[in-house]
Amino acid sequence: SQTIHQWPATLVQPVGSPLSLECTVEGTSNPNLYWYRQAAGRGLQLLFYSVGIGQISSEVPQNLSASRPQDRQFILSSKKLLLSDSGFYLCAWRATPEGSIYGYTFGSGTRLTVV
């Protein structure tokens, strides 16, 4: 069966420090991968998605970047965190292309607080 792992679960980082959040998927190959952010009390904002190794699409220009060094690994990074980067970060995957009828499977999320 397919599983998705996301870590760390919580993170407190000072302003200006770097960030690296990792997401891995098991039990599937060539998934579409997604990074979402959810600010406190607000909806989901799609940050990046990837349809293959090294292929990254950015939905919102900002202080963050994403990379996909392996088929089932998706990394969210920042060189210098801002206070506004605080939020709940969610990784998700779906099978391709027929997976559009099955929706996404989400990880358990990372709560990032920038202080």
Next chain:
Amino acid sequence: GDSVTQMEGPVTLSEEAFLTINCTYTATGYPSLFWYVQYPGEGLQLLLKATKADDKGSNKGFEATYRKETTSFHLEKGSVQVSDSAVYFCALSKGGQGNLIFGKGTKLSVKP
């Protein structure tokens, strides 16, 4: 472009009350429709889905029917419990590489 509109929250109900959360969509073609639930501090879980007109998705006592004529996918439950307190997201997906498009979410609080 394609979009999903949900009723504004928060919604506060007493235990055993009837729940309806409205969701309407705008999309060309024949999207698949989904309801996701997010419990406090957790990621999103797929609650139910429907892939064509008149399909009814159901799970854990929740139901939603894909109504193409009214472009709606309203979530209903006959008797809510305190444990149903969560944020509910309606979403649509189209074929191929189309990404999921989410509504803004509706927070439900159920009081004992």
